[in-house]
Amino acid sequence: MRPGELVLEHASRAFAVRADPGRSLKEAVFGRHRGGPPPVQALDDVSFHVAPGETVAIVGRNGAGKTSTLRVLAGIVPLDSGRVEVGGRVVAQLELGAGFGRAFTGRENVYLNAALHGLAKTEVDDRLDSILSFADLGSFADLPVSTYSQGMFLRLGFAIAAHMDPDVLLIDEVLAVGDEAFQRRCEERIASQIEAGATLVLVSHDASLVERTCERVVVLDRGRVLFDGPTAAGLEVYRREALVA
């Protein structure tokens, strides 16, 4: 597996549908939960291959399996069957600022969050100044993040993830949350990482963002690959699908 390369082969994954994902002991001892909806097939025989440095958007209606695909690629959720392989350092941005300690300062959260991404202390030391200046926190860097505005919180979360030197960048809609200036800065940062050779897999409903950042589109529908090809044609298929639905 080359760094930045990514393979999904006949990947399938189903999820049980329940209000509470945990089970009770009663259910485990006395047999399976009866009634209720059948399991949802989030990924149904999905195959695609991404070469290092490629930029791919995954589009599809809600429930098409986009986020599940990203979580499988990120190694968070295992497959029921099939094969997933990703080469090199994978940085998944599924939620900005996940795992922040509310009582920790911005600076302390840089260390915590970078550790969650698998960095060692010296690697964080080297990046700290650059991360804090990208996040543009000013004097708030040494205050607890519980005092931050939503925007500052997200800026810090993105700034950390953006300094992880990924071979593969997995991004799920996180850019939709900030204001326009923030989104522009994020896009520039992502573009520079792609120039540096990173592979991008992006999940987004924003067609113009997909057009700007991705050369290839995978359209998913109910867990299956409906289309896999150039962006313009892919978005065409997606629009048609969305209208039919």
Next chain:
Amino acid sequence: MAGSRFLFEQLVRRELRQKYQGSLLGVAWYLINPLVLMGAYWFLFGVVLPVFEVEDYPLFLLCGLVVWIFFSQSLTAASTSLLDQGALIRKARFPRETIPASVVAVQLVTFLAVLVLVAVVCVAIRGTLDVALLVLPLVLAALAALALGLGLVVAVLHAYFRDVAPILGAALLPWFFLSPIFFSVERITQGGAERFVLEWLNPVAPFILAVRDVLYAGEVPPADVLAYCVVAGAVAVLGGRALFRRLEPELAVVV
């Protein structure tokens, strides 16, 4: 765990900060809790119903109580730890065992701080400054391993089966009363079977006996007690990790 030491340290720091933030007395609460329990049991069994004639009974109580409080609070905190961090587990990939391990480590830090104070008081009052103290690190390491191992078990089981934390909570109360904390087993029964049950089937009991032997009595614990502690710690941590690894892959789905 070797590769995730830095992450583990960070998680422990976050836990400690969150625990003590906004509480006026901070760490002192960890001292107040065992002291209040000690006062209650001393009043009950030392004053109202003086059935156990034990010298320096409050210190006798305290040695057992601090061990019990560390053990029970480690398991209680570990049991819900993965669900508490559910949002993070669903969104990020990192070694999951660092979460229960970090909450047990936080309990360990406070336990050691309290134990140092208890040791100082014991040495001052009971004159137990003895080579026996050298055994203490071994007992404490085994106790930490026991708490970590069982903590991993209850944490991962509770993520799958939401009844585990309530069952644990219900079990800890009678478990407390059956542990030789406010009594010594030979005072209440001479029956071989009963002593076996109270002293050996309860995995916490040998640790309580060992810590009390060292701090309260100034004696090296019997070899069988020490061996039990080491084996119990090793079995718990190896078994706990094996079970955790087995159930770990689906955690992002079940929490």
